[in-house]
Amino acid sequence: MRRVAIIGTGQTKHAKSHDDMNQAELVRQAATRALADAGITYRDVDAIVLSNMELFEGRALPEMWVGEGASGYLKPVMKIATGGTSGTSACIAGLHQCASGLFDTVLVVGWEKHSEGATQTGMALTDPLWDRNIASGAVGNFALSISQYMAERGVTPEQAAKVAVKARRNAAKNPHAHLQMPDITVDRVLSSRMLADPVHLLDMCPQSDGACALVYAAEDRAESLCARPAWVRATVTRHDQPYIGDLDRRLLTMRTLRDAARKAYQQVGITDPLNQIDVAEIYEPVSYAELAWYEALGLCAEGEAGKLIDDGSTEMNGVLPVNPSGGVLSTNPVGASGVIRVAEAAMQIMVRAGAHQVANVRTALATGYGVYAWSDVIILSADK
Amino acid sequence: MRDIDARVTASVDLWDGLTASNVMVTEVVGAVMQPESRIAGDGLLAACHGAMSIMAGAYHTVLIVAHCKSTMGDRWGITNWTFDPIYQQPLGLDDYYAAALQLSALRSPAPLSPCPPADGAAAIILSSTPAPITIRGMGWALDEHYLGDRDLTDSPALRKAARRAYDLAGIIDPKRDLTLAELSDHFAHQRALWASILGLNGFPHLNPSGGSAHGVPPFVAGLNSLIEIVLRLREKTGAGLAHGCWGPAGQGQVVMVVKQ
């Protein structure tokens, strides 16, 4: 495979509501920032991949309107929509476009503007014959899976709250993050409004307006443009069955993530992820999910996730910082969230993460999550 | 199904009346515990996506599936949602009106003639294993969104997409170098328009299948055109051009050249 690296990233400041920009402008801001970061202009962009869950904004074929914001006029533009994994799917599609040899420079932009349209209405457009008979919403579904996870593993609400605290405190050092709470505590999380047992408001990800872009370049182009490109070393995608009831103890087993991670580690030669990976950006829609996925990602033995958060291993100064950007728990424009994971992982390798930079990053992990149990695993490295 | 490494589907949530509608086809395309991606756009674009994944060395064999049931909803009303919400959508514009404006710009006396509505699906398998019919070129491009900015008698997007596909495939003189072409003419007048931009004025082997006039759903049409080409190239060597378009008056265009 032709070697491809990320040579630039750009994001908007993610917020509850961006009344100052329409969707095309949101995309344009992220795209131009990514181009500037990459040291190129829009003329250098050979192809564009967009990611967005348009139904949430009450749109269809949004690239028709918004594509121009990414310099899409008369360019090859493709739009991906795979639920929550849209962003990581788009990053993988963009990678393939560049690695195919057809394009040397590919721009990927993901965006969502939840403040426009009715996300809840969009989310209620489920299978009319089955899922529409239940008002569960994302939080209800997570709460169900979490009840099983807690019963099997004995993780506590305090441990989950620690994940939420870590995320929002990290986000306080990330100028793009939506929810920045430097003074958040476990008590504040546990006393925040109960959404669905046991998930509190502060355990759950927000809905954000925002866009994130990254630039891929191939081989020599990447090396000539970027002093320290983030090379893409492995990408694995696994999807699963369509109904929540099909999945056996979804969060706990998360077979898609387990298999994707196993395959990705194999491709790169990682046998001890906790020590061999320097930073991870995990797509965690709810605090408990991050704990469950420490195990699925092999960062600890089965049942040890609680210990991992308790002993600070995944804090900024721990052995494997998880979500220095604040994660999805701090910023969640759905179409962009997957792109943000990959972009933030790349920023860590390129040493462009500013105040939330982790030291000595050579290998970074990014994951995508969507629908009930879809997973993307992406490994980036400073080494080609 | 075990021999398929990955799947790419083409479908659009609003036409399917479902958020993340591709979730509902995961099992039937054999994508459980497998890689799967989804283009919200034409199936021919999904074929390009699959081809690039194979060229990148990520997979050997990819299944491409496009599906749409356009009779589920309001055929034209649905397309109003694709127009920008600030200027064009509030006017009540839809693909029918956009095509009518295009026809008017062409100063054609013919009546506006949309293809019959249809429900359907199409699937192809691409592989890196050598086979008689190969993909030689592909190109796609997006035109301007605001109808008033466009010259509706032309399609710079199609021209650009075709140039790219022709260059990659070594097509110098389309009328001479191509054996047949299948164009997605969602409206009858678009057949001649797309043909002229593709350098196929008067080309005798245009739409041997009858094109979209026999009824093809949106998003399936481009993949269907590729299948029609492949079926004919199996009988006789040569080069075929497959075409897809989507969006108002063909704002998005995709072209693929295959040879036997």
Next chain:
Amino acid sequence: MTELLRISHTMNMDWRYGTSWYFAKFIRALQDKRLILGLRCPVCRRVYLPPRPVCGNCYAEMREWVEVKDIGTVLAATVVHVPIIDPLTGQPRPAPYGMALIQLDGADTTINFYLAENDAAKLHIGMRVRAVWREQRTGTLSDIVHFKEVSS
């Protein structure tokens, strides 16, 4: 500094969804006979609810119908406290309400449905519940009001 504006649209869309042969059978059995039917995979023998054309794990077509009981075991449970749009009414469903993943006797998958109980302290994984049916049936899951605990 120019004042920022927002413009509002309300869009409506109607869809006619096809039920497919397997769902048509499921709906008729539910409506006419108050029977819940699952489909069994010929390869892994798993009984699926809801029915669907293939078992995703085995990629095998399923044609064997299995009667599933309206009594089952709660494998996951929660109480929802916030307003969530009920897809059937388009309005937020009055909270709090109990919800569970229930494995009906005879099925291998679970169904996501409402519980009669909305006090979290009274819910536990492993409890046995039975469907409380509506008088009039339309052939959908909503023919069940909710599931109520039964002593086994």
